[in-house]
Each structure stands twice: as C-alpha cells, then as structure tokens.
Amino acid sequence: MNSQTDELGKVEISPEVIEVIAAIAASDVEGVSSMRGNFATGVAEKLGRKSHRKGVKVDLTDQGIILDVFVVIEYGFSIPSVGQEIQTSIRQELQNMTALDVKEINIHVVGIHFEQKDNLISDTEY
Numbered sequence: 830m831n832s833q834t835d836e837l838g839k840v841e842i843s844p845e846v847i848e849v850i851a852a853i854a855a856s857d858v859e860g861v862s863s864m865r866g867n868f869a870t871g872v873a874e875k876l877g878r879k880s881h882r883k884g885v886k887v888d889l890t891d892q893g894i895i896l897d898v899f900v901v902i903e904y905g906f907s908i909p910s911v912g913q914e915i916q917t918s919i920r921q922e923l924q925n926m927t928a929l930d931v932k933e934i935n936i937h938v939v940g941i942h943f944e945q946k947d948n949l950i951s952d953t954e955y
Contacts, residue, residue, distance in 0.1 A: 830842065830843050830844070830889075831844075831847075831889060831894070831927075831929060842927050842929065844887040844889060846927075847885075847887045847894065847896070847923065847927070847929070848885040848886075848887050850919075850922050850923055850926055850927070851885045851887075851896055851898060851919045851922070851923065851934075852864055852883060852884055852885045852898075853922070854915075854918040854919045854921075854922040854923075855884070855885070855898050855900060855915045855918065855919060857918065858911060858914045858915050858918050859906075859911075859914075860902055860903050860906035860907075860910075860911035860914070861900050861901070861902065861903070861911065861915065862900075862901040862902060862903045862940075862942035863884075863900070863901045863942065864883045864884025864885070864898075864899065864900055864901075865883070865884050865899040865900065865901055865939045865940065884898060884899045884900060885897070885898050885899075886898075886899075890932075892932055893930065893931065893932030893933075894929060894930075894931045894932055895931075895932055895933045895935070896919065896931060896933065896934045896935065897935045897937060898915060898919070898934065898935065898936050898937065899937045899939050900915065900936065900937070900938060900939065901938075901939060901940040901941065901942050902938055902940070902941055902942065903941075903942050903944070904941050904942060904943045904944065908938055912936040912938070915934070915936055916934045916936060919931070919934050920934060
C-alpha cells in the first residue's frame with residue numbers, strides 16, 4: 830500500500846486502485862482495442878464478473894511505482910504513438926486522482942486487432 834500522511838492522519842492507496850485507474854486511462858486512448866489480462870481474469874469475465882484491473886500489473890518498489898500495461902492495438906495505428914499516449918494518459922490520471930508519481934510505465938503490445946469487414950460491396954458489382 831502507498832500512503833501519504835498529513836495533520837489529520839494517513840491516506841492509503843492500494844495497488845488494486847492504481848491498477849483500476851491505469852486500466853481505465855489506457856482503455857480510453859484512441860487505438861487501444863482492449864486490455865489483456867491473465868488466465869484468472871479471463872475465467873472471471875466468463876462468469877460475468879468484469880475486471881477493471883485487467884491488463885495492468887503494479888509493482889511497489891523502493892525506487893517507486895512501476896506499472897506494466899498489456900494492450901491490444903487496433904490495426905492501422907502507430908504503435909509507438911499509441912504507447913506514448915497510454916503512458917501520458919496513465920501518468921496524468923494517477924497524478925490527478927492520487928498525487929502519486931510513477932517511476933516507470935512499461936507498455937507491452939501483446940496483439941493487433943484487425944477490424945472485421947462484413948458485407949463489403951465493391952463499386953464494380955453489377
């Protein structure tokens with residue numbers, strides 16, 4: 830748990846809260862198709878339980894907070910640009926909501942989503 834102290838007492842922020850904020854911030858970036866969770870997350874979602882922490886791993890180290898974010902990118906988007914936008918979005922949201930500074934935000938692109946094109950009709954069809 831990460832905590833901050835003031836005159837009134839402590840405010841503790843659990844790693845799970847950091848995961849949720851980061852996952853939502855990453856999902857809102859244009860070009861991100863989905864977040865990729867682990868096997869347990871997949872099973873939970875099959876049972877009808879949505880996981881807002883999916884695709885984010887938080888490590889609280891002596892050097893600071895390190896995030897690993899696992900995403901699937903939409904085909905046609907620049908992977909480096911989307912990755913940078915994810916890092917910026919997560920950093921801003923965590924700073925705004927928790928006042929925490931993150932040491933590293935590592936983006937892992939684990940797939941590309943190809944849009945399925947149904948019922949295409951060409952101009953040359955008679």
